[in-house]
Amino acid sequence: MVIAIVRRIASGLLAVLLASLLAFAILEASPGDIVQTLLGDESTIEQQMTLRSELNLDQPFHVRFLTYLANLLQGDLGVSLINGRPVAEIIVHRFINTLLLTCLSTTLAVVVGFSLGAWSALHHKGLIDMAVIVLTALCLAIPSFGIAIFLTQIFSVHLKLLPVVGGGSLKHFILPCLSLAIPTAAVITRLVRARMLDEINKQYTLTARAKGLSNKQVWLRHIFPNALIPAVTMVGVQFGHLLGGAFVVETLFAWPGLGRLTVQAIFDQDYPVVLAAVILSALIFQVLNSMVDILHRQLDPLIREGD
Amino acid sequence: MKRANIVLNNRWQRKLEFQEVPILEVKKSKKPLRWFTPFAFGSVLLCLLVVILLIGPLFSLFSPAAVSSGPRLSPPGTIHWFGTDALGRDLFSRIIFGFRTSIYICVAATLLTAVPGIILGLISGYYQGWIDQIFSRLIDILLSLPGLLLAIVLIARLGPSIHTLIVALGITGIPTFYRITRNETISMSNQLFVEASRSLGNTNFKLIFRHIFPNIFPTLLVLSSMRVGVYLLMGSGLGFIGLGIQPPLSELGALLASGKEYYQSAWWLFAFPTFFICFTVLTLNLFGEGLRDKYNHL
Numbered sequence: 001m002v003i004a005i006v007r008r009i010a011s012g013l014l015a016v017l018l019a020s021l022l023a024f025a026i027l028e029a030s031p032g033d034i035v036q037t038l039l040g041d042e043s044t045i046e047q048q049m050t051l052r053s054e055l056n057l058d059q060p061f062h063v064r065f066l067t068y069l070a071n072l073l074q075g076d077l078g079v080s081l082i083n084g085r086p087v088a089e090i091i092v093h094r095f096i097n098t099l100l101l102t103c104l105s106t107t108l109a110v111v112v113g114f115s116l117g118a119w120s121a122l123h124h125k126g127l128i129d130m131a132v133i134v135l136t137a138l139c140l141a142i143p144s145f146g147i148a149i150f151l152t153q154i155f156s157v158h159l160k161l162l163p164v165v166g167g168g169s170l171k172h173f174i175l176p177c178l179s180l181a182i183p184t185a186a187v188i189t190r191l192v193r194a195r196m197l198d199e200i201n202k203q204y205t206l207t208a209r210a211k212g213l214s215n216k217q218v219w220l221r222h223i224f225p226n227a228l229i230p231a232v233t234m235v236g237v238q239f240g241h242l243l244g245g246a247f248v249v250e251t252l253f254a255w256p257g258l259g260r261l262t263v264q265a266i267f268d269q270d271y272p273v274v275l276a277a278v279i280l281s282a283l284i285f286q287v288l289n290s291m292v293d294i295l296h297r298q299l300d301p302l303i304r305e306g307d
Numbered sequence: 308m309k310r311a312n313i314v315l316n317n318r319w320q321r322k323l324e325f326q327e328v329p330i331l332e333v334k335k336s337k338k339p340l341r342w343f344t345p346f347a348f349g350s351v352l353l354c355l356l357v358v359i360l361l362i363g364p365l366f367s368l369f370s371p372a373a374v375s376s377g378p379r380l381s382p383p384g385t386i387h388w389f390g391t392d393a394l395g396r397d398l399f400s401r402i403i404f405g406f407r408t409s410i411y412i413c414v415a416a417t418l419l420t421a422v423p424g425i426i427l428g429l430i431s432g433y434y435q436g437w438i439d440q441i442f443s444r445l446i447d448i449l450l451s452l453p454g455l456l457l458a459i460v461l462i463a464r465l466g467p468s469i470h471t472l473i474v475a476l477g478i479t480g481i482p483t484f485y486r487i488t489r490n491e492t493i494s495m496s497n498q499l500f501v502e503a504s505r506s507l508g509n510t511n512f513k514l515i516f517r518h519i520f521p522n523i524f525p526t527l528l529v530l531s532s533m534r535v536g537v538y539l540l541m542g543s544g545l546g547f548i549g550l551g552i553q554p555p556l557s558e559l560g561a562l563l564a565s566g567k568e569y570y571q572s573a574w575w576l577f578a579f580p581t582f583f584i585c586f587t588v589l590t591l592n593l594f595g596e597g598l599r600d601k602y603n604h605l
Contacts, residue, residue, distance in 0.1 A: 137593070146563070149577060251548050
């Protein structure tokens with residue numbers, strides 16, 4: 001058990017390390033020279049040389065990568081090329097905003113998804129089930145910004161209830177949160193529904209009924225917990241995707257989060273920020289995946305006994 | 308099950324029949340529309356999409372890039388079916404051609420995902436051991452980066468163009484294809500028919516491509532058809548934040564993005580591209596899910 005967890009964490013860390021190497025290499029293979037972009041065309045060779053050595057660009061690739069890693073472990077992610085502020089400071093601030101948004105929308109999606117999924121499985125092939133299927137299929141087919149714009153139209157333009165862009169008050173949370181939560185809820189709903197319908201036809205359900213348990217007990221004690229296991233994995237994956245990939249919604253709502261920061265930094269060619277964002281995303285992704293794996297192990301006795 | 312009934316004796320028959328009893332009675336409507344499966348529906352819609360792709364340009368009366376082919380921001384009408392955009396370009400032509408570009412990008416990206424993913428997956432799953440270890444670790448690296456982020460970084464580095472977009476999208480899906488192919492291959496190579504074929508002295512190559520691959524092909528087909536939809540959504544997201552292909556070429560996401568500034572005054576600029584994206588993804592999902600159900604019943 002402990003060995004399995006340690007191994008999982010170790011392989012996760014290795015993957016993060018290699019992912020940061022990959023990101024470093026991609027960002028390194030630059031078509032334009034960063035130094036020239038920063039200083040402009042009229043800079044002298046001396047100025048360029050000084051900046052180059054300041055940014056460590058005169059060192060070979062592996063030296064720079066190792067230096068970067070060493071600094072990273074001390075919490076130093078370099079400075080932004082645009083405004084000279086420490087990257088760590090910028091990123092932490094933005095990350096908290098994204099984390100808030102993601103936690104809120106994932107919670108919403110989980111609550112809605114689980115109850116809707118279970119509800120429609122209970123009414124299999126009924127009117128409710130059909131409605132849920134059609135609705136979730138639609139939600140999955142519309143791009144997230146499509147949902148976002150649609151919501152903005154209704155709540156901000158027509159009803160004038162909620163602000164469109166910015167952050168700060170609780171009201172600013174609602175629209176971005178809903179836009180992220182709706183597709184996630186649709187995925188979870190479909191998964192929970194499908195899993196529950198799978199479990200109904202298994203032998204243990206028959207046994208439970210044969211024991212004389214009531215319908216409610218069969219559903220709540222036997223079918224639902226077993227359908228939960230794959231859903232937990234899905235929630236973890238979705239959470240990771242939202243944390244690292246809410247670019248479009250954050251950009252649309254001008255939400256001061258990690259996704260918008262990354263997009264902005266890419267347009268500004270601010271590579272230290274991009275690199276830090278990529279590494280942070282990879283790290284979070286791995287942490288989440290490890291947590292899901294460990295949780296999965298706890299929830300599913302079959303895996304635990306496999307050790 | 309019919310054949311089993313003929314061959315097996317009574318005792319077994321009873322056991323089989325016992326298992327056949329539905330555990331939960333499902334209410335069936337009196338007149339089930341047998342032919343109206345999601346698969347049939349999806350297939351019909353897919354045919355419709357292909358027709359739009361092929362003969363759509365015949366109906367577009369204006370060039371998609373012709374500025375001021377009509378009044379600016381005119382609502383949908385008889386001349387401009389879907390209205391015009393801020394530069395007076397005919398939205399219908401732009402969507403028809405943009406749709407072709409989008410589909411080209413997504414299908415190409417799916418091929419770019421599927422071919423390496425499937426080949427590596429087959430090799431890993433069949434040979435297992437250290438080859439599998441190496442490939443799986445390499446795939447783990449890709450997997451530890453959120454897909455869209457990797458695509459964004461790649462596009463930022465290589466500069467936005469159709470081919471960059473294809474590569475950037477294509478790379479993000481490789482882990483999924485690899486993992487599913489690998490797992491299916493592992494369970495297939497433990498099957499008796501593979502063992503039998505091997506004992507007849509067939510080569511590994513023949514085992515993989517004549518016995519294992521055809522058996523996992525339906526799964527991969529389902530995966531691919533849904534992947535096209537995923538890429539359409541991702542691509543339109545990239546187009547929306549301005550990292551898609553650049554004008555004058557248009558693609559559905561970029562069309563949407565150019566419409567977003569006018570979504571309060573000119574709803575058609577936003578509604579029609581969204582409808583096309585939604586319709587396509589829905590079709591592909593229906594088709595894929597239908598196909599999966601069809602093969603699961605075999």
